[in-house]
Amino acid sequence: MRNRASTSLAKAKIRQSWSKYNLYNMQRFRNPGTVNRTFFQQKWTAKALSRAYHGEQVREGQWKRMFSKRIRSVIPMNTNDLAADDGSKASAGRGSGLEKAEKGITKRLTPYTQMAFAPLERRLDVAIFRSLFASSTRQARQFVIHGAVTVNGHKMRHPSYLLNPGDLFQVDPERVMFATGAPKTKFERRETRQLKQKAEETEAETEEAKEAVEQEDKAENTKDTLKALMAQAKNIMSKDKDVLPAKRKQELRGFQKAVRRVLSRSETSTVLTDNLETQFSELTLLLKAKRAEKAPKESKKDKKGSTEEKAVVEESEGASDALSEAFKSAAQGGEVDTSELSDEEFDVLKRALTQMRDNPIDNSKTYATPWRPRDFMSAFAFIPRYLEVNQNICAAVYLRHPVARPGSAEVPTPFGEAVSTPAYGWYLKRRW
Amino acid sequence: MAPRIQSRRVSNALLPYLTSPSSSPSVLSIPSLSSSSQYLSRQFSATAAPQTKLRRQMFEWLSTSGAVLKHHTPGQTNYLRNFLNDEGGGDRPFPSNPTFTSENILSEELRNEIYVLVVEKKKSVRAVSVQLGVDMKRIAAVVRLVELEKRQRAQGKPIALPYARSVHEMVPTTPLAQDGERQQFHEPINDLPAHPTTGPQIFYPVPESRSFTRVDAGRVFSGAPSLEREVAEKITHPSDLAEKAIENPNSIEWVGKGDNARQVLQPADVRIPHPQLVKLELDRAAHPEERREVGKRHAERMERQEKAEQERRERAAARREKSIKHVEPEGGRFDYRFSDAVFTAETTGKDGRAPWASGRRYGVPTNDRKRGVVKIPTRVEA
Numbered sequence: 001m002r003n004r005a006s007t008s009l010a011k012a013k014i015r016q017s018w019s020k021y022n023l024y025n026m027q028r029f030r031n032p033g034t035v036n037r038t039f040f041q042q043k044w045t046a047k048a049l050s051r052a053y054h055g056e057q058v059r060e061g062q063w064k065r066m067f068s069k070r071i072r073s074v075i076p077m078n079t080n081d082l083a084a085d086d087g088s089k090a091s092a093g094r095g096s097g098l099e100k101a102e103k104g105i106t107k108r109l110t111p112y113t114q115m116a117f118a119p120l121e122r123r124l125d126v127a128i129f130r131s132l133f134a135s136s137t138r139q140a141r142q143f144v145i146h147g148a149v150t151v152n153g154h155k156m157r158h159p160s161y162l163l164n165p166g167d168l169f170q171v172d173p174e175r176v177m178f179a180t181g182a183p184k185t186k187f188e189r190r191e192t193r194q195l196k197q198k199a200e201e202t203e204a205e206t207e208e209a210k211e212a213v214e215q216e217d218k219a220e221n222t223k224d225t226l227k228a229l230m231a232q233a234k235n236i237m238s239k240d241k242d243v244l245p246a247k248r249k250q251e252l253r254g255f256q257k258a259v260r261r262v263l264s265r266s267e268t269s270t271v272l273t274d275n276l277e278t279q280f281s282e283l284t285l286l287l288k289a290k291r292a293e294k295a296p297k298e299s300k301k302d303k304k305g306s307t308e309e310k311a312v313v314e315e316s317e318g319a320s321d322a323l324s325e326a327f328k329s330a331a332q333g334g335e336v337d338t339s340e341l342s343d344e345e346f347d348v349l350k351r352a353l354t355q356m357r358d359n360p361i362d363n364s365k366t367y368a369t370p371w372r373p374r375d376f377m378s379a380f381a382f383i384p385r386y387l388e389v390n391q392n393i394c395a396a397v398y399l400r401h402p403v404a405r406p407g408s409a410e411v412p413t414p415f416g417e418a419v420s421t422p423a424y425g426w427y428l429k430r431r432w
Numbered sequence: 433m434a435p436r437i438q439s440r441r442v443s444n445a446l447l448p449y450l451t452s453p454s455s456s457p458s459v460l461s462i463p464s465l466s467s468s469s470q471y472l473s474r475q476f477s478a479t480a481a482p483q484t485k486l487r488r489q490m491f492e493w494l495s496t497s498g499a500v501l502k503h504h505t506p507g508q509t510n511y512l513r514n515f516l517n518d519e520g521g522g523d524r525p526f527p528s529n530p531t532f533t534s535e536n537i538l539s540e541e542l543r544n545e546i547y548v549l550v551v552e553k554k555k556s557v558r559a560v561s562v563q564l565g566v567d568m569k570r571i572a573a574v575v576r577l578v579e580l581e582k583r584q585r586a587q588g589k590p591i592a593l594p595y596a597r598s599v600h601e602m603v604p605t606t607p608l609a610q611d612g613e614r615q616q617f618h619e620p621i622n623d624l625p626a627h628p629t630t631g632p633q634i635f636y637p638v639p640e641s642r643s644f645t646r647v648d649a650g651r652v653f654s655g656a657p658s659l660e661r662e663v664a665e666k667i668t669h670p671s672d673l674a675e676k677a678i679e680n681p682n683s684i685e686w687v688g689k690g691d692n693a694r695q696v697l698q699p700a701d702v703r704i705p706h707p708q709l710v711k712l713e714l715d716r717a718a719h720p721e722e723r724r725e726v727g728k729r730h731a732e733r734m735e736r737q738e739k740a741e742q743e744r745r746e747r748a749a750a751r752r753e754k755s756i757k758h759v760e761p762e763g764g765r766f767d768y769r770f771s772d773a774v775f776t777a778e779t780t781g782k783d784g785r786a787p788w789a790s791g792r793r794y795g796v797p798t799n800d801r802k803r804g805v806v807k808i809p810t811r812v813e814a
Contacts, residue, residue: 009484009486009487009490010486020494020498021490023498023501023512024490024493024494024498026512026526026527027493027498027512027527029528030528031528070628072625072626073625073626074623074624074625074626075623075624075626076620076622076623076624077622077623077624077700077704078622079622079704079706079709079710079712079713080713082670082671082700082701082704082710082713083669083671083710083713083714083717084713084717086643086645086646086647086669086670087644087645087646087647087648087649087670087699088643088644088645091638091644091645091649092640092643093640094640095638111531114529114531114532132599151812152812152813152814153814154812156809156812158808158809160808161808161809161812162810164810164811165569166569166572166573166814167812168573168576168577168580168814170580173589173590173591173592173595174590176592176595177592177594177595180595181595358593358594359593359594370594371594371595372594372598373504373595373598373602375502375503376501376502377504377602378501378503378504378509378510378511378602379501379510379511379512379525380525381504381509381510381534381599381602381603382509382511382525382534382535382603383534383535383537383603384535385535385619388538388570388573388574388577389537390543390577390578390580390581391592391595391596391599391600392581392591392592392593392596393577393580393581393584393589393591393592394592394595395577395580395581396577397573397576397577399567399569399570399573400569403623403625405623407531408531408532408533409531409532410532411532412525412526412532413526413529413532414526414528414529415526415528415529416528416529416530416531417531
């Protein structure tokens with residue numbers, strides 16, 4: 001199916017997508033005017049707006065068949081109230097109770113028309129998008145068609161499959177990481193290409209060479225990872241003597257990158273939110289033990305001059321690189337010799353290593369590694385109640401059909417009742 | 433993505449250095465930065481604008497007030513704010529839709545706790561639901577998903593850990609209570625689904641002297657005659673019907689004939705997912721002093737009901753099993769199951785040729801390969 005779902009700025013339509021264009025369109029969306037417009041025109045506009053978001057991939061006739069004017073709703077019951085009254089109090093007198101309801105309590109209305117597009121939430125592609133497994137419904141649809149989705153353990157290739165309550169669907173975690181992760185930079189893509197080329201070359205070579213490489217790897221795995229880490233500290237000391245300002249700038253940028261790389265492995269992702277200083281302080285925390293031992297001459301907290309800071313910056317640039325190298329080789333498998341380390345160091349390294357194992361640098365992946373969420377993902381991140389999602393295995397259960405309750409509707413829609421009510425009216429058999 | 437630069441349709445011969453490809457990136461990147469002065473400075477320029485106004489505005493927004501949305505702060509939601517009246521944010525992802533809120537998801541610890549309670553400690557789903565304030569369907573789903581996760585971990589299949597971690601940072605979560613704390617309830621567990629028969633408004637005159645309860649209202653909505661006086665007097669509270677309905681669901685009365693046959697609408701006390709809690713509240717109100725006794729009686733009631741439910745389930749399974757004949761050939765891998773075909777109006781239609789009836793029948797074409805017939809499955813067996 002051709003993708004007609006453009007996110008243009010001139011004719012702004014809100015789509016089921018995490019694109020920044022879409023975010024901008026959502027932000028500047030205002031309810032369409034009603035002055036000097038016929039009721040038909042108002043309904044038409046409302047329908048067009050909401051259909052661009054809800055099931056834009058579904059043909060109009062197909063959607064019309066799915067539409068149901070009956071809307072599911074629930075009322076949360078309080079067992080105290082049920083026990084206190086058998087209903088006769090509420091129906092006493094002339095049928096509406098003897099006592100007037102307290103004035104302070106305003107009854108919250110159930111937004112029924114916000115549920116107009118609830119039947120579309122049953123679709124497999126929409127449910128995948130709602131469980132945050134794809135960055136748009138179109139992408140979710142592609143995942144289904146390409147065979148990356150199973151329903152109750154069977155491969156399902158129909159994006160229009162209507163989920164039944166209790167259905168468990170699962171998307172290939174690699175695809176999910178690709179869809180929700182930041183894309184590769186062009187440098188990373190280049191590295192991937194080189195990796196591929198290298199792999200092809202090594203294939204051509206004889207097996208003897210392979211064995212030699214393996215032996216080398218083994219030697220690295222055991223001891224050299226840590227040795228390199230320790231030696232790096234000394235190298236850094238001699239590094240910061242005569243550096244040109246332009247070069248310094250370059251290195252700073254490189255440092256920022258390295259910090260990001262290392263910190264995105266830690267449990268908190270402050271890496272993305274805070275500025276350079278906080279990132280740096282976190283990195284120093286990680287490396288504190290080593291620094292205190294190996295570089296006692298240069299204490300950072302005495303002075304706060306800019307030159308001093310830069311020296312520190314460079315120092316940790318090397319260290320972080322070494323660390324990531326060490327992590328890399330450790331993550332590829334094999335034990336690290338821990339006899340040379342103090343307990344504290346060991347603890348730090350162990351923690352970092354487990355983090356590394358969870359989120360390794362791997363250029364063969366289709367997304368930027370270590371994985372981090374793509375830009376603007378958080379603005380779209382919510383999971384409706386009718387789904388129960390397990391993010392670890394990228395599986396979710398469709399618990400029940402979405403319902404409306406007093407004051408809230410479960411169908412996620414960017415439009416208020418000013419749009420959804422006329423749109424609902426449009427699809428009724430006997431139009432308003 | 434950097435702001436897209438449109439290809440220049442107009443090339444000015446007087447300004448060759450502007451159109452030369454080598455200098456283009458540095459020259460063109462300047463006007464996009466200073467948007468306000470751009471129009472004044474290039475009034476007589478014949479080169480096309482490198483950006484449309486809309487794109488410029490968009491990137492301006494993305495770099496100013498939209499910049500906060502780019503990355504999240506762990507533990508906080510980061511949704512669009514309503515810039516008009518500067519409210520919203522918080523848990524509303526859509527500024528123009530006040531009725532949709534981003535609701536909590538189960539935290540990793542709470543999810544594991546549910547699994548431990550149900551699978552390892554063998555607590556009933558109902559009891560865990562009341563204890564943690566989580567819907568029973570969700571508990572069942574969590575158990576399934578955690579089980580699946582364990583299996584996949586054991587098999588060494590890929591797991592999206594960094595993704596899971598950052599989703600839990602972006603979305604509000606319900607934490608598991610620490611020791612000594614009260615568990616925060618995840619969601620309302622006693623949701624009463626609105627029944628379609630309660631839709632129409634009914635004018636039903638009742639004498640003021642008569643007490644008109646929820647039981648009576650349900651009968652009026654389903655068009656059943658009002659209860660006999662002797663029967664009605666036995667019901668002191670609508671929740672009396674709950675126990676009977678749980679122990680024997682077939683005891684619910686039917687009205688109407690043929691296609692119009694329907695069960696009498698039961699009061700809310702019966703239809704909520706946790707009807708036993710109403711009885712508990714009644715008992716508490718009647719005996720406020722003897723809390724321990726009340727708790728004991730509640731536990732007994734629960735046990736009795738669970739036992740009845742279990743028995744019913746076993747009976748149904750046994751009945752199903754009885755109608756199936758198992759054949760397992762020696763040395764074969766398969767277990768063949770035969771069940772007798774039942775020819776009734778329900779299974780094969782009045783004339784025996786209904787399209788939903790099983791098997792090949794003379795004069796009844798199978799549509800499963802025809803053009804225009806929808807072949808998308810409607811259910812997938814687990």
